[in-house]
Amino acid sequence: MALFTRTTKNLIIRIDEFFDNIDLGVLVFREGLKAYLEKDMDTFERHLHKIDSLENRADKLQREIENEMITHSILPQHREEVVKLIDVIDEIIDSAKSSLNEINIERPDIPAALNKNFIALSEASANTAAELVPAARAYFRTPYTVRENLLKVYYYETETDKVALGIKKIIFQEMPELDLARKNHLRYIISHIENISDLAQKAADILSGMAIKILI
Amino acid sequence: MILLFLTSGLFLGWSLGANDASNVFGSAVGSRMVTFRKAAIIASVAVIFGAVIQGAGASDTLGKLGSVNALGGAFTLALAAAVTVYVMTKFSLPVSTTQAIVGAIIGWNIFTGNKTDAGTLSKIVSTWVTGPILGALFAILLYVIIIRIKKASKIHIFRFESYIRTGLIIAGAFGAYSLGANNIANVMGVFLPSFNLEPLDLGLFFLYSDQQLFLIGGLAIAAGIITYSKKVMETVGGNIVDLSPEGAMVVVLAQSLVLFIFSSSGLSSFFVRSGLPPIPMVPVSSSQVIVGCVIGIGLYKGVRNINFKLLGQIAIGWLSTPVMSGILAFFSLFFIKNIFGIDVGYKITDENLQTVTATVYSGSNMSLIFKYILLGATASGIIAALLYYLFERKKMKEFRLAEKKFWKNMP
Numbered sequence: 293m294a295l296f297t298r299t300t301k302n303l304i305i306r307i308d309e310f311f312d313n314i315d316l317g318v319l320v321f322r323e324g325l326k327a328y329l330e331k332d333m334d335t336f337e338r339h340l341h342k343i344d345s346l347e348n349r350a351d352k353l354q355r356e357i358e359n360e361m362i363t364h365s366i367l368p369q370h371r372e373e374v375v376k377l378i379d380v381i382d383e384i385i386d387s388a389k390s391s392l393n394e395i396n397i398e399r400p401d402i403p404a405a406l407n408k409n410f411i412a413l414s415e416a417s418a419n420t421a422a423e424l425v426p427a428a429r430a431y432f433r434t435p436y437t438v439r440e441n442l443l444k445v446y447y448y449e450t451e452t453d454k455v456a457l458g459i460k461k462i463i464f465q466e467m468p469e470l471d472l473a474r475k476n477h478l479r480y481i482i483s484h485i486e487n488i489s490d491l492a493q494k495a496a497d498i499l500s501g502m503a504i505k506i507l508i
Numbered sequence: 509m510i511l512l513f514l515t516s517g518l519f520l521g522w523s524l525g526a527n528d529a530s531n532v533f534g535s536a537v538g539s540r541m542v543t544f545r546k547a548a549i550i551a552s553v554a555v556i557f558g559a560v561i562q563g564a565g566a567s568d569t570l571g572k573l574g575s576v577n578a579l580g581g582a583f584t585l586a587l588a589a590a591v592t593v594y595v596m597t598k599f600s601l602p603v604s605t606t607q608a609i610v611g612a613i614i615g616w617n618i619f620t621g622n623k624t625d626a627g628t629l630s631k632i633v634s635t636w637v638t639g640p641i642l643g644a645l646f647a648i649l650l651y652v653i654i655i656r657i658k659k660a661s662k663i664h665i666f667r668f669e670s671y672i673r674t675g676l677i678i679a680g681a682f683g684a685y686s687l688g689a690n691n692i693a694n695v696m697g698v699f700l701p702s703f704n705l706e707p708l709d710l711g712l713f714f715l716y717s718d719q720q721l722f723l724i725g726g727l728a729i730a731a732g733i734i735t736y737s738k739k740v741m742e743t744v745g746g747n748i749v750d751l752s753p754e755g756a757m758v759v760v761l762a763q764s765l766v767l768f769i770f771s772s773s774g775l776s777s778f779f780v781r782s783g784l785p786p787i788p789m790v791p792v793s794s795s796q797v798i799v800g801c802v803i804g805i806g807l808y809k810g811v812r813n814i815n816f817k818l819l820g821q822i823a824i825g826w827l828s829t830p831v832m833s834g835i836l837a838f839f840s841l842f843f844i845k846n847i848f849g850i851d852v853g854y855k856i857t858d859e860n861l862q863t864v865t866a867t868v869y870s871g872s873n874m875s876l877i878f879k880y881i882l883l884g885a886t887a888s889g890i891i892a893a894l895l896y897y898l899f900e901r902k903k904m905k906e907f908r909l910a911e912k913k914f915w916k917n918m919p
Binding site: 366369432 | 539540541662667669752809907
């Protein structure tokens, strides 16, 4: 019995820590992109290192959670879904890290006129992921509140799509001075930022189904 | 020879252990929340305790239905019941050991010309119906309480699951205890009038004649659990796993409560002292009670598609099992008496009522045999528990080493 209690306690701590990492990772991504747009490369580098360590820790926690859930047969009926959810949420921080790394390597030349739009895009995308975390936490304590928490996720995801579409329109229709290669490069960066909200939506869909299933 | 006569009862006990243990631990083992080995050990110990401590109540009622006054008769009845259970299980028909033994006793009554006590019979039959209904009511009540506590406490799902896991083990142990207490009457009840053994001094307490028989029956049930219930738990138990873990625990707990109520003479006395009618001490079918519990939760959750086919099968089982067992017992008694010339019992009249006790098998030799059987079983149990502990310890050590190695090599 003592083994169960210890394992359960460890698992709860690990899951909480995992979500903390995702929360922080999303915040670091937003601040990192902002620093890049403001040409503050020292802060950008600092954020890049920070997200790198957060992502590594999240990966390790994900493996530990999965491992403990299987070996100790925790939550056997919902284990696969929980493991999948953790996996998809981990992809969010993976994507955030990969986006900042791409920006660091490729150093896209973002026109100053689009700074505000890019900040709005990163904020909307980061908000989608940030709102997913309390919903995912709620699954473990108050599953009946998950769906109301998810409403914000879907709202910010739609916002992200709108902002991304708006920027693409500006780039391709209102900025003839930019050559096609630069336009394509910017579109690629937009897709990267947008990907975070898409992954958050994917996780939200899984979570929504899980919440119904656990309540029945 | 006397022990040979007991084999049919032991076979019945074995099949009861193999089949009915799944009602108690099926959901826990089927959902892999509790390992089979752990479940089997807990269930075996609890079932023996239940049989020895509390087995007398339900056995008395069966005795009133028909006091089988020859060992040959008891052997034949237990065999007829066991064969009925086996055949009906083989054809996937719902079967209850209780109903089989009741049918066999009625068969004996008809064969020997004894009158079946209508009052006792109606008391037994009424509990077959009230058992599942009571199970459903208990299940709903317990489920509502647990769900409300879960919602109000905002407990972490993992912590809740850990409590449920512990709850499943405790409820399972209670269930196995109640199963032993209630259903031992089916296994050994018919043999009781034929045995009068010397009390066995165990230092701290005495084991009286009935309790020694119950102990042997309990050991047979435990053997059924250990040797054959794994498969049943993993398949039959799977039907209950569709419920949430808390639902599964509630079902086991509600079923255990029903079995406990129908075998607790202390509770019945308390009812009488409180001015309420006494609770009948009757062996009930754990399989049918558990179906009642599952349906109770289904009704509470608003499930519309209740399996009426299953309900119909149970209702048919109420009739077909005792009839089949009764007919089989009647013809078996005929063959045993007329072909093998073995005494299967006689009609109890006012004249020979006093001589009934004189036909019992007693003596210090018999008691000595039972003492050795008990010592042997206890010693085997201790050795098995010790081996299990060492095996588990070794497994855990290997697992910890593998874990350590894995995380050491992890980038």
